[in-house]
Amino acid sequence: MKLDGIIAFVTVADCGSVNEAARQLRLSKSTVSERLTELEHSLGARLVSRNSRRFALTEDGVALLERARRIVRETNEAKEELTRRRGEISGHVRLAVPRAFGDLHLGPALYDFMQRHPDVTITADFDDRISDLGSAFDAIVRIAPAELPKLATERLTISRRTLVAAPSYLDRHGRPGSVADLERHQAIHYMDRGPDDWTFRAEIERVVARVEPRLRITSCFAMRDAAIAGLGIAWLPTFHSHQAIRSGALELLDIGVDPDITPITIAYHNGHGAPARLRALIDHLKLAFGDPPRWDDGLDL
Numbered sequence: 001m002k003l004d005g006i007i008a009f010v011t012v013a014d015c016g017s018v019n020e021a022a023r024q025l026r027l028s029k030s031t032v033s034e035r036l037t038e039l040e041h042s043l044g045a046r047l048v049s050r051n052s053r054r055f056a057l058t059e060d061g062v063a064l065l066e067r068a069r070r071i072v073r074e075t076n077e078a079k080e081e082l083t084r085r086r087g088e089i090s091g092h093v094r095l096a097v098p099r100a101f102g103d104l105h106l107g108p109a110l111y112d113f114m115q116r117h118p119d120v121t122i123t124a125d126f127d128d129r130i131s132d133l134g135s136a137f138d139a140i141v142r143i144a145p146a147e148l149p150k151l152a153t154e155r156l157t158i159s160r161r162t163l164v165a166a167p168s169y170l171d172r173h174g175r176p177g178s179v180a181d182l183e184r185h186q187a188i189h190y191m192d193r194g195p196d197d198w199t200f201r202a203e204i205e206r207v208v209a210r211v212e213p214r215l216r217i218t219s220c221f222a223m224r225d226a227a228i229a230g231l232g233i234a235w236l237p238t239f240h241s242h243q244a245i246r247s248g249a250l251e252l253l254d255i256g257v258d259p260d261i262t263p264i265t266i267a268y269h270n271g272h273g274a275p276a277r278l279r280a281l282i283d284h285l286k287l288a289f290g291d292p293p294r295w296d297d298g299l300d301l
Contacts, residue, residue, distance in 0.1 A: 003075060005039030006068050008032050009047060011136055013065050017055055024094075024136035026123070073269065080275040089280050090119035096133070096140040100220045101159075101264070102126035105239055105295070106141060109288040113281055120277050138278055139268040143237075152270040154282055157289040159237045160301060161260040163198075163253040164244070168230040170251060176233075178255050179209045186232035187211035191218045198235050200257035207257070224250075235260075242295040252300060259301055264289070 011021040012032065022029045040047050047061035057065065079091070097106050103126060110122060125137070132148060133140050140148075147153045163182075176182050179200060189196045189211075196216070198209045214232040217223060220240050227234040227241075228249045234241075238259075244250040266282055268274055274282060 001039060001042050002035070003071075005035045005042070006071055008035035009039055009061075010065070010068050010072050012036060012048065013057060013061065015136060018050075021136075024125075076275075088119065089117050089277050091275070091277050092121045092123070093139070093277055093281060094137045095122065095124045096130040096137045097124055097126050098141065098143055099126040099128050101141070101143060101239060105289065106285070109285055110281075112288065113284045116284070117277070117280065120281075133267065133269065138275070139266050139282075141264065141266050143262055143264050145262055147265070148267050150270060151267040152274070153265050153267045155291070156264045156266055156282070156285050157291040157293045159239060159262045159264050159293075160296060161235055161237050161262070162241070162301070163233055163235050163255065164227055164241050164250040165233045165253060166228055166230040166249065167251055169227075169232065172230075176253060176255055179207050179257065182209040182211050182233070182255065185211060186214035188223050188226045188232045188234040189213045189216045190220065190223060191216040200255075200260070202257045238299060238301070239293065239295050242299060245299060 008021065008025070011025055012018055015021040015024060018029055018032050018036070022032045025032060036048065043060075043064075045060040045064075046058050047064060049056045049058055102124065107124070107126075110124060114120060114122060130137075130140065131142075133151065141156070142148070143159050173185055174181075176185060179202070182198070187196065187198075196210065196213050198211060200207050200209070211233070215223075215226050217226070220236060223234045224236055224240050224244060226232070227236070228244055233253065238245070241250055245252060266285070268278060
């Protein structure tokens with residue numbers, strides 16, 4: 001068995017398709033398929049059932065998967081042990097990051113880190129749909145309250161979400177002073193599968209406001225810009241809205257509730273600690289963001 005074939009098999013199994021595995025491995029689809037087929041021939045067993053509509057592991061594939069994952073993991077740990085012994089910060093880091101946070105804050109921090117450590121290369125996938133590591137990534141940055149099971153998790157900083165609106169909108173519709181007042185306003189909602197509700201913490205309770213949407217959209221950038229344009233009230237993380245708040249384009253609303261605070265964390269495989277290059281990156285990100293975060297400096301929160 002060749003290691004390349006085992007890596008291809010594990011990645012295909014974790015991604016659920018050859019196409020996505022090829023993207024994660026930065027290889028052509030044909031190369032991934034060839035490596036997988038070669039592994040099957042060497043084992044004398046079919047590992048994956050393929051057709052145009054369905055992808056699934058065979059019984060032999062299921063039986064092999066955990067052992068194959070362990071081989072890949074132990075190979076990576078062996079490489080990392082040699083790196084640590086040499087005292088080097090080098091090698092490749094594969095990250096998954098929420099898109100907007102990556103564009104605004106993590107990207108610039110990465111560029112500075114790579115200037116400081118020229119022997120480190122990085123693949124960063126800015127995608128809101130990625131919710132777990134699988135075998136395709138070394139670490140995943142998350143803005144979520146719950147930790148991922150079986151993964152080591154470290155806090156980088158926090159995200160505060162607040163209600164904001166343009167002065168022009170508030171001059172036309174009035175400034176809400178309570179949760180109940182919100183129901184007379186228009187909202188700019190992030191479009192997901194949930195209801196158009198805002199849930200706030202007020203002292204020890206949680207209160208819900210259902211605000212009629214003027215705009216529903218899947219981009220926090222577009223939400224911010226729509227709020228600046230005066231279309232309604234948006235509930236946005238301050239890492240999106242801080243510059244508009246400072247410039248006066250958006251106004252923070254005080255309705256007697258606390259800002260929604262969610263940890264921004266980085267999760268990685270819980271083996272023998274973070275590899276040296278990942279450890280250096282985590283420490284760099286913590287310093288770059290600050291805790292409380294630097295983008296909240298000067299905001300009346």
